[in-house]
Amino acid sequence: MGPPMLTQALARLRKALKKRPPRRAPLLVPTRGRHGTPRISVLGVDHTYANEVAALQDVTLDVHPGEFLCLLGPSGCGKTTLLYALAGAFKPSGGDIRIDGRPLEGPSPSRLLMFQEAALFPWLTVEQNLVFALGGIKGLDRRARHARAREYLHQVNLEGFEDALPHQLSGGMRLRVSLARALAMNPAILLMDEPFSPLDAETRAQMHELLQRIWTRSRKTVVFVTHNVREALVLGDRVVVMAARPGRILWDLEVRLPRPRDPDDQTVVNLSRRIREALRQAEALRTSSAPPGPGEHAHPPHRGPA
Amino acid sequence: MRALLSTLLLLALWEAVATLGPFPRFLFPPVSEVAAASWRLLRDGSLLDATLKSLSRLGQGYALTAALGIPLGLLLARFPRFRAFLKPAVMGLQALPSITWLPLALLWFGLSESAILFVVVMGSLLAVAIATEDAVASIPPILLDVSGTLGIRGPRLYAGVLLPAALPGILTGLKLGWSFAWRALMAGELLFVSGGLGQLLTLGRDLLDVAQVLAVMLAIVAVGVAVDRVLFRTLEQRVRRRWGLVPTA
Numbered sequence: 187m188g189p190p191m192l193t194q195a196l197a198r199l200r201k202a203l204k205k206r207p208p209r210r211a212p213l214l215v216p217t218r219g220r221h222g223t224p225r226i227s228v229l230g231v232d233h234t235y236a237n238e239v240a241a242l243q244d245v246t247l248d249v250h251p252g253e254f255l256c257l258l259g260p261s262g263c264g265k266t267t268l269l270y271a272l273a274g275a276f277k278p279s280g281g282d283i284r285i286d287g288r289p290l291e292g293p294s295p296s297r298l299l300m301f302q303e304a305a306l307f308p309w310l311t312v313e314q315n316l317v318f319a320l321g322g323i324k325g326l327d328r329r330a331r332h333a334r335a336r337e338y339l340h341q342v343n344l345e346g347f348e349d350a351l352p353h354q355l356s357g358g359m360r361l362r363v364s365l366a367r368a369l370a371m372n373p374a375i376l377l378m379d380e381p382f383s384p385l386d387a388e389t390r391a392q393m394h395e396l397l398q399r400i401w402t403r404s405r406k407t408v409v410f411v412t413h414n415v416r417e418a419l420v421l422g423d424r425v426v427v428m429a430a431r432p433g434r435i436l437w438d439l440e441v442r443l444p445r446p447r448d449p450d451d452q453t454v455v456n457l458s459r460r461i462r463e464a465l466r467q468a469e470a471l472r473t474s475s476a477p478p479g480p481g482e483h484a485h486p487p488h489r490g491p492a
Numbered sequence: 493m494r495a496l497l498s499t500l501l502l503l504a505l506w507e508a509v510a511t512l513g514p515f516p517r518f519l520f521p522p523v524s525e526v527a528a529a530s531w532r533l534l535r536d537g538s539l540l541d542a543t544l545k546s547l548s549r550l551g552q553g554y555a556l557t558a559a560l561g562i563p564l565g566l567l568l569a570r571f572p573r574f575r576a577f578l579k580p581a582v583m584g585l586q587a588l589p590s591i592t593w594l595p596l597a598l599l600w601f602g603l604s605e606s607a608i609l610f611v612v613v614m615g616s617l618l619a620v621a622i623a624t625e626d627a628v629a630s631i632p633p634i635l636l637d638v639s640g641t642l643g644i645r646g647p648r649l650y651a652g653v654l655l656p657a658a659l660p661g662i663l664t665g666l667k668l669g670w671s672f673a674w675r676a677l678m679a680g681e682l683l684f685v686s687g688g689l690g691q692l693l694t695l696g697r698d699l700l701d702v703a704q705v706l707a708v709m710l711a712i713v714a715v716g717v718a719v720d721r722v723l724f725r726t727l728e729q730r731v732r733r734r735w736g737l738v739p740t741a
């Protein structure tokens with residue numbers, strides 16, 4: 187920290203910058219294709235459930251290493267179906283999913299799935315929960331497992347709660363344990379299924395801040411499912427907006443907001459209003475071709491490397 | 493406290509009916525005589541010997557029941573084909589009163605220790621297996637999902653997730669199995685020169701000593717209640733508290 191005068195001046199400058207309308211550089215632009223092997227490559231994936239509902243139709247999507255991608259859409263748009271397909275929980279009825287260029291095979295801790303609840307083992311203490319999960323990682327002895335468990339509990343601000351039992355913790359704390367467990371497993375890809383939806387607004391905001399902080403440090407590849415537009419804008423580098431019946435991708439947008447982002451920031455609020463309106467129009471039209479969308483360029487949004 | 497009071501009241505009633513009622517005293521002795529008989533059996537050590545003998549026999553049979561019943565229940569819960577194949581037989585045999593295994597046990601094992609063990613195991617095994625199966629089948633699916641994504645499978649899944657997750661239900665099954673085993677044991681011991689509590693009962697009958705019969709019956713009740721209340725209740729409460737199934741004070 188510099189001298190107080192300088193800090194104040196900086197604060198004023200930051201405020202002034204924030205006030206300026208974000209005209210110059212568009213904040214939400216259609217994602218452009220990238221070079222290099224994508225970490226996840228989804229090509230023309232269809233999935234139809236036994237009851238004939240088209241959960242996914244011709245979904246194409248690349249996720250690159252280190253990207254934080256949010257799958258956003260109303261319920262029934264297939265975002266969760268797509269996430270579970272990525273986890274390898276089932277095989278979609280059509281299309282191809284590749285991980286680092288290789289075809290996807292079944293569930294694996296390298297593509298770790300976080301659920302809507304903390305899913306801790308209730309008979310184990312917080313630390314034991316992490317240590318037990320780490321037991322599957324080869325070349326890690328007992329002491330190393332405990333050390334790593336404590337390190338990640340520290341990252342989610344849970345030092346002092348190592349010996350607590352899950353039912354003694356609040357919902358937000360349980361979720362932080364779950365996050366620490368997921369991160370400690372050091373997966374190549376972290377798949378998150380609306381993990382913060384059961385939390386109250388305040389706790390959720392804290393989790394957003396925490397997750398952003400950890401993510402900017404670790405730069406994991408994350409696919410995060412949510413139906414909350416602001417959450418998607420706060421967390422994602424990319425927001426992939428999906429629509430229902432059939433489940434499909436409408437827009438694939440790059441979010442160019444500086445981090446850390448605040449869900450109450452006016453820019454975020456405005457952008458989320460725009461996305462919601464565009465979604466409503468899309469619902470009203472109910473066409474399979476996407477309407478112009480909320481991106482700031484006139485040309486049609488990019489829809490994968492077609 | 494209440495239970496103690498009502499027990500005392502009942503004993504007083506018994507004493508009154510036995511002394512004042514029209515029943516022959518040698519067939520319906522008052523509490524005081526039963527107490528005297530208990531004291532005599534305690535003093536000469538025969539009650540303690542018999543109790544220890546019965547309990548050690550029960551311990552062997554019950555250990556076998558747990559060692560076979562819990563894995564059997566796990567297999568029934570985890571392998572649908574195995575379940576489809578064996579479940580009808582298990583349900584059918586479970587309906588058999590344990591004493592009906594005795595003739596078969598006598599034919600197979602003769603008048604021996606093994607025959608009693610056989611009856612005890614057959615009387616309690618299936619109850620434990622069925623309770624274990626239920627407990628494993630009702631594990632919250634989220635715990636299985638998270639085990640899947642964390643790469644927990646094989647022996648780590650069975651020992652580290654399935655068994656502990658099902659433990660509260662398994663304990664309930666073990667408690668039920670224990671009471672079945674205790675009953676089966678008493679039935680078995682009645683017919684043998686077995687040295688257990690059951691034989692002490694038979695001995696009382698042979699001597700036409702109703703006070704002894706009643707004294708031994710009271711001892712059987714006492715052992716049953718002690719194990720159920722003290723051992724199993726404590727164990728169950730501990731597990732339920734640790735598992736977060738009861739609100740912690």
